[in-house]
Amino acid sequence: MNTGLRTKKDFPYDVIVCGAGHAGCEAALAASRCGADVLVLTGNLDTIAQMSCNPAIGGQAKGQMVREIDALGGEMALNTDQSAIQFKLLNSSKGPAVQAPRAQCDKKSYQLRMKHVLELNKNITLFQGIVEGLIIKNDKCTGVETSLGINFYGKSIIVTTGTFLRALMHVGKEKSEGGRLGDHVAKGLSTDFINHGIELNRFKTGTPPRLLGRSINFEKTEIQYGDKKPTKFAFYDTRTHDEVFHVERRGRWFHVEHHSPLPTINCHTTRTTSHTAKIIKDNLHLSPLYKGDISGTGPRYCPSVEDKIVRFGEKDGHQIYLEPEGINTDEWYVNGLSTSLPFDVQNDVVHSIPGLESAIIIRPAYAVEYDYANPTQLSRTLESLKVDSLFFAGQINGTSGYEEAASQGLVAGINSARKALNQSPVIFGRDEGYIGVLIDDLVTKGTTEPYRMFTSRAEYRLLFNHSSAELRYLSKLNNLSLVSDERKLAIQKKSETVTDWVNKLKTEIFKENSTFADILKQGQSESNLPQTFKNLHQETKSEILYQVKYEGYLLRELKSIEKMKDVERIKIPKNFSYIGVPGLRKESAEKLSHVKPETLAQANRISGVNPSDISVLMVLLSKSSVI
Numbered sequence: 001m002n003t004g005l006r007t008k009k010d011f012p013y014d015v016i017v018c019g020a021g022h023a024g025c026e027a028a029l030a031a032s033r034c035g036a037d038v039l040v041l042t043g044n045l046d047t048i049a050q051m052s053c054n055p056a057i058g059g060q061a062k063g064q065m066v067r068e069i070d071a072l073g074g075e076m077a078l079n080t081d082q083s084a085i086q087f088k089l090l091n092s093s094k095g096p097a098v099q100a101p102r103a104q105c106d107k108k109s110y111q112l113r114m115k116h117v118l119e120l121n122k123n124i125t126l127f128q129g130i131v132e133g134l135i136i137k138n139d140k141c142t143g144v145e146t147s148l149g150i151n152f153y154g155k156s157i158i159v160t161t162g163t164f165l166r167a168l169m170h171v172g173k174e175k176s177e178g179g180r181l182g183d184h185v186a187k188g189l190s191t192d193f194i195n196h197g198i199e200l201n202r203f204k205t206g207t208p209p210r211l212l213g214r215s216i217n218f219e220k221t222e223i224q225y226g227d228k229k230p231t232k233f234a235f236y237d238t239r240t241h242d243e244v245f246h247v248e249r250r251g252r253w254f255h256v257e258h259h260s261p262l263p264t265i266n267c268h269t270t271r272t273t274s275h276t277a278k279i280i281k282d283n284l285h286l287s288p289l290y291k292g293d294i295s296g297t298g299p300r301y302c303p304s305v306e307d308k309i310v311r312f313g314e315k316d317g318h319q320i321y322l323e324p325e326g327i328n329t330d331e332w333y334v335n336g337l338s339t340s341l342p343f344d345v346q347n348d349v350v351h352s353i354p355g356l357e358s359a360i361i362i363r364p365a366y367a368v369e370y371d372y373a374n375p376t377q378l379s380r381t382l383e384s385l386k387v388d389s390l391f392f393a394g395q396i397n398g399t400s401g402y403e404e405a406a407s408q409g410l411v412a413g414i415n416s417a418r419k420a421l422n423q424s425p426v427i428f429g430r431d432e433g434y435i436g437v438l439i440d441d442l443v444t445k446g447t448t449e450p451y452r453m454f455t456s457r458a459e460y461r462l463l464f465n466h467s468s469a470e471l472r473y474l475s476k477l478n479n480l481s482l483v484s485d486e487r488k489l490a491i492q493k494k495s496e497t498v499t500d501w502v503n504k505l506k507t508e509i510f511k512e513n514s515t516f517a518d519i520l521k522q523g524q525s526e527s528n529l530p531q532t533f534k535n536l537h538q539e540t541k542s543e544i545l546y547q548v549k550y551e552g553y554l555l556r557e558l559k560s561i562e563k564m565k566d567v568e569r570i571k572i573p574k575n576f577s578y579i580g581v582p583g584l585r586k587e588s589a590e591k592l593s594h595v596k597p598e599t600l601a602q603a604n605r606i607s608g609v610n611p612s613d614i615s616v617l618m619v620l621l622s623k624s625s626v627i
Helices: 022-033 062-071 076-083 107-120 186-194 244-249 272-280 305-311 343-351 402-420 434-445 466-472 485-507 515-520 538-548 551-568 586-595 600-604 612-621
Strands: 013-018 038-042 056-060 082-088 100-105 124-127 131-135 138-146 151-159 166-173 174-177 199-209 210-211 221-224 268-271 318-323 331-335 361-362 366-372 390-392 510-511
Touching: 013 022, 013 138, 013 402, 022 038, 022 107, 022 124, 022 151, 022 402, 038 151, 038 210, 056 062, 056 076, 056 402, 056 466, 062 076, 062 100, 062 434, 062 466, 076 082, 076 100, 076 107, 076 402, 100 107, 107 124, 131 151, 131 186, 151 402, 186 366, 244 318, 272 305, 272 343, 343 361, 390 402, 402 434, 466 485, 466 538, 485 515, 485 538, 510 515, 515 538, 551 600, 586 600, 600 612
Parallel strands: 013 038, 013 151, 038 124, 151 390
Antiparallel strands: 056 100, 082 100, 131 138, 138 151, 166 174, 166 366, 199 366, 210 331, 210 361, 221 268, 268 318, 318 331
16 A cells, blocks of 8 residues: 655655656556556646646547547546536447547546546555656666655656657747646756667647637537437446446545536537638748747647648638537637647637637647657557666657547556566557557557557457447456456456347347348348347447447458467567578668567568568578577
């Protein structure tokens, strides 16, 4: 059990988490659930789990990842469900594999609840302090130095510094240090990383202005309603009542009324105009990005409005989403209007948009430029290949998005705890879910722009429908303490129920030699199914129907996975030397030496390594009795 704040070398924490954003929170919680004694250091206790950009969770592929986080005992799904003010199932008219839940959250409710979750965890100690340096001996990280002159020691260290490493904010020609408006900047860590051989590069991200709601003319906008029947993120059919409301039931300041869902608020849409485009084009020379003040690469799939006007000049307008930031504030997020133009130009741009002619900006838009560490310097556990016991998670690995950060935090939290407790690592495969795809993409391929998850990145995406997450990770849960024994048993029972009903529907005759599965595949009504099936929980029914209707496609994906498993089983020794291997191209040898793939399958996924290189390695590994 945690014994509180301590600074002695001979009494280290199991895990120290540097940063308490979405990656840091999930890392700390996962490590604590694995039995580790955890210290969380953050520059500001009041911004734990801050939704720095849009207060929304989920979306295409991201929603599926949040459900995977929930399946593995993470907190993001429950936190979203408790703080959501609008739910929407994206792609609801398409197949279940690409359907994804999304929720607009009350950003303060989200933040406060997550902070309270951390506060109530007996294995976690929170402390406000900026980490300025690492304590490294013999290429092993053993602690951290803070700006307060206090050192803390740990068996494993997780860095989740987000956009705060040597961060520089841009509003027109004005520059100020900070990773978020009104927040601090971390400088010392970057120097330490470089000194210990960790390669850093620069990325940039941006955020739009925030508007005062009463100054918006909503009559000129189009209302975007949420779903009447929300698709939530957490799995409630396998949780006990206490597990659903664990914070509110134990928390001193959280009362019963918080069990009720928050009021729903509608979002709105409008569009930029030709006048908007003219204002931006006339002022491009004032944009830090276009005049060369920003060297970092920005996110391709979330471009600034300047980028959109320049790259898609033929369009007569671009859609703008007006999204509320909470129920106790009249602040609105202008999704689609990210910019770093000077403030007076921002005002003109906003006022050129229908409904925003008299809108009042209460927070300016800005761009942030920051350091990130090339993720190919990590193993699949997210531990550094350069410094032992040092783990990285979140935007420091070159990703964008709360969901990608939280997924990495979960993986780093599990593995840092297991390393500290002398247990074997846990690897997430590409065939298991989006979390495995995310980790493998980062450490194998790296990224030259802020990485965002898409369904198209997953070769087995038909298997990753959001209703199957618990079942896909059941084998991992059985070997970990991430969820309660009661929930494991409930998931096991759910898995058996799904298997039994899939078999029943495939074998039981409905009429004229047609099984229930046959009529489902023909698109006939589900009303013909047995009443005992209809009595099942909706989560279970959804998964059964998915497996029956898409059986052929799913079997094809499973066969592909089986073929790949043979190559995945071929391990490459950690000390394997690629330089000078006969028949192996120099470029491939250099890339393989940099990434240090753990398996032949991972080596095959490295950009620039071709099939002939893999054949050379297979022969060599066979001769050395590795295969």
